[in-house]
Amino acid sequence: MSRPPIDGGAPSPLRILWLSAWQILGLAVIGAGLGAAYSLWVEPEYEATTTLLIEPKEANVVEIDKVYDSSSVLREYQRTQYELLRSRELAAAIVESLRLEAHPAYAEEVARMRSGETSFKARIAAFVEKHAPELYTALNLETHLARRESLLDRVIEQLSVRPVPNTYLVDVSFRSPDPQLAADVANEVVTRFVERERAARAGITQEAAGWLTERLEDSRKALQASEARLQQFLEQQNLVNVGGARGLVEDELTEQTRRLREARLRREQLANVYNKIRAAGRAVELLQEIPLIQEDPLVRDTKAAYLAAKEALEQLGPRYGVKHPTRVTAQARFDAARNAYFTQLRIRADGLRSEYELADRTVADLQAIVDRSTERIQNLDRKDYELRVLEREVQANRELYETFLRRYKETEATTDLQPGNVRVIDRALVPNEPVWPKPLLLIVACGVLGLFTGCGLVLLRETLDDSVKTTEELESLTGTPILCSLPKLSGSKSAAEKLVRMELDDPKSTYAEGIRTLRTSVLLSDGDARPTRRIMVCSSLPEEGKTSISSNLAIVLAEREKVLLIDTDLRKPRLATLFGLPASPGLWQVLSGDAPLDACIQSFPEGHLHVMTAGSEIRNPQVMLASERFRALLDTLSARYERIVFDTPPVQLVSDALLFARMMDAVILVARANGTARKIVASAARHLRGAEAPLLGAVLNQVDIRRARSSEGGYYYRYGYYG
Incomplete structure (x- = not known):
């Protein structure tokens, strides 16, 4: 079966904005109108500007940067000056000097302030009234406080301070409906500010001089006390040159350490021999095994004589007897040599x-000397540390x-010289033209704001x-082909009677062409084995156009x-009303x-269509639609x-339609464009498949033709009826 062309993807954001162009332009026009109305309604305001020069560093004759340094942190200093220009103290001085409370520009506002009360001001007035009722009555303090505080806020609100970029200049401006007052x-603001700046500098210098006098005396006493402590320490410790004494002790310690190292080495060399001698005890023969003893010259000589006598005795032994004079002499010589050798071994041991x-x-002994020298150095180090602490304190x-x-001397020398770093460059002149409102700017700005607001609302929607x-989208959600798309028709719900007759009343309309496209899709779905005879038109929700589509398709x-x-909507039947037919008898009967x-089937006056209405006095529609009677009726x-x-x-x-959906040859699902949620359509398709309904396709109803034209597939809407 060939499929009709379907719409393309969703329109781009620019296309969406274009489709809602009239709504967006309407908001822009409303915004421009509001801007124009505001410019006509608001009272004109005039602005006068005075230019100040606030230098970052004062021109001091003598450098006193630590006493009053206006350039130490330039940015913070400048911001401080800007805030001082808008301070409440300065505003109060302006109100007093110019008598703004009585000025016509504030007369109405002051009168309104007097009649009103604020919670904070009311508490102040109540406190004064409670503790000093006479003062409260005489001064009318509550009204005075409320009036003064509110007027100060108003003056500060109208005052603006704007630094000129890349300069030390500052523009001080005031807005007012009265150009002369501005x-x-x-x-007056800059005049008062310059005077207060000079007075503040003079006061700071005097305060600095007094503070320096006190600090100078305190530091002098602290210096004398630290010098006295240093001298006392030197006298108590008998110190002349701690560094020289420490050097001598260090040299002595170095020499004693060297000797200690050599003595330890000698002791370690003799320790092994000493242990062997102690182990030998009285056994002289064991002393012969100690190499250091054998290295002694006397031991070597006596050992040589001993060995010679022993050799001679051994040579005479075989030839002479024990008592032979020659052997007796040799034996005596051997005994004397052995005694001498052993004696020398004991002496060396x-x-x-x-x-x-x-x-x-x-x-x-050397270790004790080194320990004493080390302790002396440590004592000298402690004294040297205390000495350095005292010397640093003195310094x-x-x-x-x-x-x-x-x-103190610099401040005293510059007491009478206070050059300021704030100067008035240009004084304010009476303005001739108001600075606000600016009608053209307001109209354009409000119009542009309305335009962007409209674009944002459209895109958000x-x-x-x-x-x-x-x-x-519909094809993707339902998983079925799109049988046709029907355009959105203008009119109210009361025109539903005309809609069901659209095929007859306006056969050349786009809607009628869409219905004929749907008929073609139905006819092409006929098969040889099973023709499409029972056609069910359903929708997910009410008001999606299924009744109009089913009527025109029939x-x-x-x-x-x-x-x-057949009207099987037994709960809310509509066919009888839309076709102007009697409601009963019908399907229920x-x-x-x-x-x-035959009594329940009615003929449509125009065309060859027969209609069976739902009937009247309907009860338990699900039971009837699921009964065998309904199945038999369908077969008949x-x-x-x-x-x-x-x-x-x-x-x-x-679930009424789901009960007999499997008995149909084709099921057509209707969805309303820009009305039915995606998840609702997908859920309806799942329910139909779950009921084993032969879902033929879907119809997208009430399509916006302008949106359809933005897609390639919606080309047939451009031509309307062709032929």
């Missing part, structure tokens, strides 16, 4: 023992004293709109076939057996008519 206030003990005592107090003395807009099918239109079938009607079109209730609200 110039007077602007000039005793000497090494004495050397070890001497080395051990030497190490102990700091001396520098502080000299600084205060120098600042489009973004938040979750309804089905195009056939592509009318256009009846042009060449025998067609029956047939199913309940109250009337014969299918034998008598070539096509049967069913107008059904919404599938999302009730």
Whole structure:
């Protein structure tokens, strides 16, 4: 089956704005009108400006940057001056000097202030009234406070301070409905500000001089006290040169440390020999195994004599007997040599023992000397630290004293010289033209604001709109082809009677062409095995146009076939009213057996269409639609008519249509463009598939033709009726 062309994707933001151009332009015109009305309604205001020069650094003859430095933090200094120009103290002085309370520009406002009360001012007045009723009555304090505070706020609100970029100039402006008052206030503000600045500088200098005098005396006393503590410490510790004494002790410590290291090395060398000698005890033979003893010259000589005598004795042993004079002599010589050798071994061992003990005592003595030297250095370091602390205190107090003395002399020398860094460059003149309102600017600005507001509201509405807009969306949500798209027709709900007859009354309309396209889709869906005879038209929700579509489809099918239109919406039937037919008898009477079938079928006066209304006094519609009587009725009607079109209730609200959807040959789902939510359409398609309904396709109803023309697929709307 060939499919009709469908609409393209959603229009671009520019297209959306173009489609809502009249709404946007309407908001722009409203905004421009409001701007024009405001410019005519608001009272004109005049602005007078005085130019000040606020230099970042005062021209001092002598540098006193620490006493009064206006350039230490330039940005903060300038901002401070701007806030001082708008201070309440300065505004109060302006109100007093120019008598603004009695000025005609504020007379009405002051009178209104007197009649009103604020909570804070009322509490002040109540406090004074409670504790000093005579003063409250005499001065009328409550009204005075409310009037003065409100008037100050009004003056500060009308005063503006604007720095000139990349300069030290500042424009001080005042707005007022009275041009002369605007110039007077602007000039009075800068005059008072310059006077207060000079007075403040003089007061600061005098205050600085008094403060420096006090600090100078305190620092002098602190310096004397620190010098006295330093001298007392030197006398108590008998210190002349801590650094020199420490150097001598360090040299002595270095020498003793070297000797201690050498003594420890000698003791370590003798320690092993000493342990072996102690282990040998009285066994002289074991002393021969100690290398250091064998290195002694006397030990070597006696050992050599001993070995020679031993060798001689061993040579005479085999030849002579024990008592032979020669052997007796050799034996005596051997005994003497051995005694001498062993004696020398003992003497050398005793000497090494004495050397070890001497080395051990030497190490102990040297360690005590090193410890005493180290303690002396530590004592000297502590004294040197205390000395440096006292010296730093003296130095700091001396520098502080000299600084205060120098600042005091500088301040005293410049007391009579106070050059200011604030000057008036241009005084305010009486303005000739108002600065506000500016009608053209207001009209353009409000119009542009309305234009952008309209664009934003349109785009926001489009973004938040979750309804089905195009056939592509509907096809994607339902998973079925789009059978046709029907345009949105102007008119109210009262024109529904005309809509069901659109095919007859206006056959060349775009709507009628869409219905014929739907008929073509139905006819093309006919198959040899199962023709499309039972056609159910349903929708997700009410007011989506299913009744009008089913009626016109039945009318256009009846042009060449025998067609029956049945109203199965037993809860809210409409066909009888729309076609101007009697409501009863109808479907309900047939199913309940109250009337014969032929009596319940009515002929449409125009065309070859037969209509069966829902009937009247309907009860339990779900029971009737799910009964075997309804199934039998469908079989009977299918034998008598070539096509049967069913107008059904919404599938999302009730399940009536789902009960007999599987008995149909084709189900057409209707969705209203820009009206039915996407999730509602998708849910309706799921319900129909769950009920095993033969879903033929979907119809997008009430399509905005202008939006359809923005898509490539909506080209047929441009031509209307062709042929």
